[in-house]
Amino acid sequence: MLFLISYHANLINPSIKNTCDVVSYFYTFAALITHLNMSLLVVGTVAFDAIETPFGKTDKIIGGAATYASLAASYFVDQINLVSVVGDDFPSETIQELNNHNINTKGLQIKQGEKSFFWSGRYHNDMNTRDTLATELNVIMNFDPAIPPSYQDCTFLMLGNLMPAIQMRVIERLVNRPKLIVMDTMNFWMETAMDDLVKVIAMVDVLTINDAEARQLSGEYSLVKAAQAILKMGPKYLIIKKGEHGALLFNNEQVFFAPALPLEDVFDPTGAGDTFAGGFIGYLARTKDISFENMKRGIIFGSAMASFCVEKFGTERIIGLEQEEVEERVQEFIDLVQFDITLV
Numbered sequence: 001m002l003f004l005i006s007y008h009a010n011l012i013n014p015s016i017k018n019t020c021d022v023v024s025y026f027y028t029f030a031a032l033i034t035h036l037n038m039s040l041l042v043v044g045t046v047a048f049d050a051i052e053t054p055f056g057k058t059d060k061i062i063g064g065a066a067t068y069a070s071l072a073a074s075y076f077v078d079q080i081n082l083v084s085v086v087g088d089d090f091p092s093e094t095i096q097e098l099n100n101h102n103i104n105t106k107g108l109q110i111k112q113g114e115k116s117f118f119w120s121g122r123y124h125n126d127m128n129t130r131d132t133l134a135t136e137l138n139v140i141m142n143f144d145p146a147i148p149p150s151y152q153d154c155t156f157l158m159l160g161n162l163m164p165a166i167q168m169r170v171i172e173r174l175v176n177r178p179k180l181i182v183m184d185t186m187n188f189w190m191e192t193a194m195d196d197l198v199k200v201i202a203m204v205d206v207l208t209i210n211d212a213e214a215r216q217l218s219g220e221y222s223l224v225k226a227a228q229a230i231l232k233m234g235p236k237y238l239i240i241k242k243g244e245h246g247a248l249l250f251n252n253e254q255v256f257f258a259p260a261l262p263l264e265d266v267f268d269p270t271g272a273g274d275t276f277a278g279g280f281i282g283y284l285a286r287t288k289d290i291s292f293e294n295m296k297r298g299i300i301f302g303s304a305m306a307s308f309c310v311e312k313f314g315t316e317r318i319i320g321l322e323q324e325e326v327e328e329r330v331q332e333f334i335d336l337v338q339f340d341i342t343l344v
């Protein structure tokens with residue numbers, strides 16, 4: 001074996017002569033392969049949103065599940081490959097802003113003469129619940145997700161909120177199944193595409209939904225019973241997001257709960273779920289560890305990212321964050337939940 005590696009190494013680099021050189025060459029090569037294989041693919045809507053909260057109202061601003069998820073993940077991995085679609089009404093400056101966050105937009109289709117996905121929502125006074133006022137699918141209706149060949153090395157796949165049939169097509173078009181597939185969805189798809197939704201849920205490893213959606217999907221009021229029913233549908237893990245009340249992680253044997261950071265100002269919860277998911281999968285991709293224990297840490301990192309998202313309207317707060325700010329926020333989480341206890 002060593003002989004083969006040594007022969008190969010020498011062919012590529014004739015200055016490699018002794019065993020030490022060969023071993024170091026082997027490790028460099030292995031590290032390179034590992035790095036190449038750790039790519040993160042994010043799929044989902046890139047959109048315009050109009051939002052009303054008790055603190056204000058916006059006209060069309062930038063939103064979309066994949067926008068939030070890829071921005072959040074960009075704080076953890078060097079490059080994110082994006083697959084989505086927009087119309088020719090979408091600003092090129094925003095695409096540039098995504099590129100500045102190391103988000104590769106080769107897989108972002110721009111449809112001439114068509115309009116971008118548009119969503120509008122109004123939050124209730126508690127900011128934990130909202131009404132959807134409009135969902136205009138526009139370019140999403142006929143979206144055929146092409147996966148650029150350079151995206152095929154995908155190890156981690158974030159299927160952000162999108163039409164389930166399209167989410168399924170992305171999985172089918174990847175030559176190799178990613179090491180981890182995380183999927184997010186929402187009530188809209190439960191009401192309009194339940195059959196396809198159930199099929200995709202059966203194909204993924206982790207499903208993230210909010211508490212109302214978990215109840216709607218399972219028909220169970222108790223979140224524990226809802227989780228048991230949803231895990232039977234196929235995913236190995238389920239994350240139930242509870243807004244300002246934190247998040248629950250389930251698999252068939254274990255449960256973990258993380259609170260949300262109590263914040264002084266919550267201006268706009270839009271995108272918090274997608275930002276959470278992006279931070280979660282970004283952390284797992286960075287640490288290359290998909291154990292339950294590491295997913296617990298991923299939930300803390302995801303929650304930290306989501307806590308930034310809600311502090312301003314739209315994507316404003318999660319663009320251009322400093323790495324130290326992220327670290328400080330995670331430390332606040334650690335301080336929040338740490339206590340000493342002695343059982344008597």
Ligand code: AMP
Nearest residue numbers: 047063064119161188270271272273274
């Ligand atoms: P969140 O607040 O995390 O649930 O995500 C809100 C984002 O999801 C907004 O920026 C919307 O553009 C996007 N969105 C809303 N409805 C849908 C939908 N039916 N499918 C895909 N994305 C959606």
